[in-house]
Amino acid sequence: xxxxxxxxxxxxxxxxxxxxxxxxxxxxxxxxxxxxxxxxxxxxxxxxxxxxxxxxxxxxxxxxxxxxxxxxxxxxxxxxxxxxxxxxxxxxxxxxxxxxxxxxxxxxxxxxxxxxxxxxxxxxxxxxxxxxxxxxxxxxxxxxxxxxxxxxxxxxxxxxxxxxxxxxxxxxxxxxxxxxx
Numbered sequence: 001x002x003x004x005x006x007x008x009x010x011x012x013x014x015x016x017x018x019x020x021x022x023x024x025x026x027x028x029x030x031x032x033x034x035x036x037x038x039x040x041x042x043x044x045x046x047x048x049x050x051x052x053x054x055x056x057x058x059x060x061x062x063x064x065x066x067x068x069x070x071x072x073x074x075x076x077x078x079x080x081x082x083x084x085x086x087x088x089x090x091x092x093x094x095x096x097x098x099x100x101x102x103x104x105x106x107x108x109x110x111x112x113x114x115x116x117x118x119x120x121x122x123x124x125x126x127x128x129x130x131x132x133x134x135x136x137x138x139x140x141x142x143x144x145x146x147x148x149x150x151x152x153x154x155x156x157x158x159x160x161x162x163x164x165x166x167x168x169x170x171x172x173x174x175x176x177x178x179x180x181x
Contacts, residue, residue, distance in 0.1 A: 002064045005034030010077030016129035030055040068093040091157035097121035116149035
């Protein structure tokens, strides 16, 4: 998680399933600053799960880039997200996003199935911790049981073009269609 530590970012969902997350073989890295509630949560969690959870309560762009590059999965369970950039940055580094289907997250992360096909990450619709955790488990299932498909998903993420060329081309096609009426 590289994020502002605020309620908007869905960290209450992480809080609700943190114990369950730490009961499966994962490591969690958190970088960010924000509301004291979440800063304190992740400080406490770091002490509770030494060697499994690392939290840096700071803004550090260079460290964020190293986290993106070193992680396999990126969590963005936002309550709402008008745009969202971190999921696109994560994908550029080959880090598979798990996002809630809202706003810009829904626009940029089409859902992959359990085989890692048809999308760019793992998603969930309802804003609840169980659905978030189920998405994490689906992603981990692919990672643990079909590494080749997981690597193909990572490659697809890295090759996705989020530049303005793609939407500009769509707009130009719409304009051409209108002119042909």
